[in-house]
Amino acid sequence: MIKIEIQDLHYTYPGGVEALRGISLTIKPGEQVAMVGQNGSGKTTLVKHLNGLLQPTSGSVLIGGWDTKKAAVAKLAARVGYVFQNPDEQLFSSTVGMEVAFGPHNLGYGDEKVSALVKDALALTELSDKTATNPYDLSATWRKMVALASIISMDTEIVIFDEPTTGQDALSVARIANIIAELRKRGKTVITITHDIDFCAENFERVIALSQGQVLLDGTANEVLGQENILAQTYVDPPQLTRLGKRLRLKETVRNQEEFLAALKKK
Ligand SMILES: Nc1ncnc2c1ncn2[C@@H]1O[C@H](COP(=O)(O)OP(=O)(O)OP(=O)(O)O)[C@@H](O)[C@H]1O
Ligand SMILES: [Mg+2]
Secondary structure, three states, X not given: OOOEEEEEEEEEOOOOOEEEEEEEEEEOOOOEEEEEXXXXXXXXXXXXXXXXXXXXXXXXXXXXXXXXXXXOHHHHOOOEEEEOOOHHHOOXXXXXXXXXXXXXXXXXXXXXXXXXXXXXXXXXXXXXXXXXXXXXXXXHHHXXXXXXXXXXXXXXXXXXXXXXXXXXXXXXXXXXXXXXXXXXXXXXXXXXXXXXXXXXXXXXXXXXXXXXXXXXXXXXXXXXXXXXXXXXOOOOOOOHHHHHHHHOOOOOOOOOHHHHXXXXXXX
């Protein structure tokens, strides 16, 4: 069971942009967390610290007690999987099957284990009939699925999705929600960056809002999505129903139809 501990993390890009300005967070094993915040608030920079793609300028990041400044990136890869915001930065193999097998092979797993992991990841992402296809012959929607599958196949305890639903149609968004639900069942820690506030409200119990490289809000989805005025500082609007609930002066913050109707009855 791998805990994530981030202590007073600061990160400045070589060009001088101060992207993270003192972030402290603990994420428990098996938690599902959504990360929201305006463009440039530091979400991607933050999660790239979790698998050692970026190293703190100051402060520390511990993954199950391993300091990312000391642990080899190859070792961290066995604990943390990161699906890039843009799949084209991630995919390089000539077939879907090879792409999805690359990660677990690279972790040194034997052939039998690799093929079981690949089969599972392809089934979960509904790619089983596309193993021989070149990822670049697929639509952007399916390419995104390949990017997800190639990380899921590594079976890491921590899985990070950077904007998985951007540009996806409703069917694909539902598919991604199913994948996250399955990973939750398996006890994985899932961190998902998203601009889709309905997706956030429907699929995550904990929400972290970033603003200008700092944590603006961190709490249960209801606590965070209920803070309309504070969220406005990072240009995040709570879901329509949540806002309507506030205008109707419902006692509790609501984030879906069931909660809305239950709160309305109590009024
Ligand atoms: N490679 C880079 N070099 C220099 N500055 C960068 C680089 N990547 C990001 N930044 C800057 O760091 C800050 C945080 O960017 P980051 O990509 O982490 O934000 P984000 O919250 O993921 O945004 P988005 O929602 O647009 O993906 C921004 O000011 C951005 O311009
Ligand atoms: Mg980003």
